[in-house]
Amino acid sequence: MTELNAMLPFTPHPAHRDRVVVSDAFDLLRSLAPESVDLVATDPPYESLQIHRARGTTTRLTTNWFATVPNERLPELLREVYRALKPDRHFYLFCDEVTADVIKSQQGVGAVRLPNGARRCSCGFTYWKEIVWAKTTLDGGKIRGGTGYHYRAASERILFFEKGKRTLNDLGIPDVLMAPRAGVPGPAVKPGAVVRTLIEQSTLPGELIVDPFCGSGVAGVEARKLDRRFLLGDIDLAYLDPSLADLAPKGAVVSRASEVPADPREPPMLEDLVEGTASDEQLEAARACGWLDEDGAPSESLEKLLALRPKEREAAIRRALRIEAERAGEPLTLRAWRAWALSGRRR
Ligand SMILES: C[S@@+](CC[C@H](N)C(=O)[O-])C[C@H]1O[C@@H](n2cnc3c(N)ncnc32)[C@H](O)[C@@H]1O
Secondary structure (H helix, E strand, C coil): CCHHHHHCCECCCCCCCCEEEECCHHHHHHHECCCCEEEEEECCCECCHHHHHHHCCCHHHHCCCCCCECHHHHHHHHHHHHHHEEEEEEEEEEECHHHHHHHHHHCCCCCCCCCCCCEECCCCCEEEEEEEEEEECCCCCCECCCECCCCCECEEEEEEEEECCCCCCCCCCCCEEEEECCCCCCCCCCCHHHHHHHHHHHCCCCCEEEECCCCCCHHHHHHHHCCCEEEEEECCCCCCCHHHHHHCCCCCCCHHHCCCCCCCCCCCCHHHHHHCCCCHHHHHHHHHCCCECCCCCECHHHHHHHHCCHHHHHHHHHHHHHHCCCCCCCCHHHHHHHHHHHHCCCC
16 A cells, blocks of 8 residues: 555645655555646666566666566556546657567557557657767767667667647757766666756646656656746665755665665575574674564565565565664664665666
8 A cells, every 4th residue: 555545546636745655566556536737757777678587688777676567557557647647738759769669569559650640549649759878988979879789779768648739848859868967876767968958848837747656756856947837756765866855755765865884785585594503793783674573583574575486586675674664773783684675686
């Protein structure tokens, strides 16, 4: 049960400024009154990330930062976004090439075009095109190659959808947006410059932007600078930009806003904790974070982690360590595990 369930339906009011909630993205979208939002710009944890992880091309991608949203739920995502948007509004969806293909095929976006060159989606949107975020060096001078071996991936896609008709604010902006990677900790954080362009293009001051997979909350950071309102949601606010921490619900852990602890160290295999074969420091840390009781018996939370398939376990362990508030005087080993949960490094 997320905090939003208690307040359905949620109608963003022009006088209510910005909000950050802990919520499943689908719950958040469903909770929104129809035609209540001016722009959705979001970046779901798409399933094809698993392909990159399986190939193991980079440390970042081989690391299970977060659970992914299966492809079969993408039509529901588009449907809910369409419902929540006011007429004559835009929707931007960050994804990679693989997911772009999946979405187009799900939405029946084929070769047939409307007279204006756009294409119809089965959910009601008009699909215009892929905008490309070209990843540059820090000074913006050159494209900087990334992962993969058949021409290294140095770009990401942003699918541009329209509900009804809304003219972009600046018709001179190209469909390749150049910007360096964000360079801040977090799951695939998008650069402020790219998100800012999307907001500037598709909203006016005072309008409401929603990002239900907000991660660092970059959409909120940029919306605030541009005097737009925002509603952000994520199941895990650990990586929320510290400037938004005051909007996070009470009790939500915003790790980036707190002091980053110790050198990262990965916890041992959970089975070693249960069998007591882990080191004394590790057993002490497991007791301190509530995975083991004083007698060394596994707690309910540890049992839940153990019940997960190994593939899903790492993301769940990271999340458990991130979202639980740090307690004063924690053992160093537990602080090191929390640092690992934030850092994304593997053993
Ligand atoms: C690719 S990241 C978004 C990064 C963000 N655009 C940024 O620039 O920081 C995807 C986010 O979706 C979140 N997430 C995963 N499953 C979710 C769900 N079911 N509902 C809401 N958020 C979810 C993850 O915690 C992660 O922060």
